[in-house]
Amino acid sequence: MEENFEKTLVLIKPDGVQRKLIGAIITRFESRGLQLLAIKMIQVSHEMAETHYKEHLGKNFYAGLVQYITAAPVIAMVWAGENAVEAVRQTVGKTNPLEAAPGSIRHDYALLTSRNLIHASDSPATAEREIALWFKPEELCDWSDPHYPWIFGKN
Numbered sequence: 001m002e003e004n005f006e007k008t009l010v011l012i013k014p015d016g017v018q019r020k021l022i023g024a025i026i027t028r029f030e031s032r033g034l035q036l037l038a039i040k041m042i043q044v045s046h047e048m049a050e051t052h053y054k055e056h057l058g059k060n061f062y063a064g065l066v067q068y069i070t071a072a073p074v075i076a077m078v079w080a081g082e083n084a085v086e087a088v089r090q091t092v093g094k095t096n097p098l099e100a101a102p103g104s105i106r107h108d109y110a111l112l113t114s115r116n117l118i119h120a121s122d123s124p125a126t127a128e129r130e131i132a133l134w135f136k137p138e139e140l141c142d143w144s145d146p147h148y149p150w151i152f153g154k155n
């Protein structure tokens, strides 16, 4: 019944929080039918930022990226649903907001890669690693969404 049910990590970055876009961003995922399993506000430490972005170590934007994500609180969330990793990334849009599809969050609310509002895991394997980094297992709520058959029903 639950084919390809996945969980994925989403961060509303400091610019999204400061610009008071938390509600607008959450509404995009809720309206699409995804299920929120965990949410918290965090002031990210340098150490946490370096662990989260370790694959970007050595890139020319790395220092600025760590500074950006630690500049003010973020909202960390776990969203779930069938093919949630791909669905969330589509709703988020491409890394460069100028290349993001109209209707995506980055297209509709951002203009620069260095202030692209939001992070989403790029694969199921990354999602597993990132969820474990940002949340303790007991912080995820296991609840059954009554809308599930109306969103994921197969004919």
Ligand code: CMP
Pocket (backbone or CB within 6 Å): 056, 061, 065, 095, 113, 114, 115, 116, 118, 119, 120
């Ligand atoms: P995110 O999806 O969080 O993953 C890595 C982040 O690095 C990305 O979003 C951007 O915020 C940032 N990033 C990637 N490429 C660049 C770049 N060329 N210049 C500045 N920031 C970048």
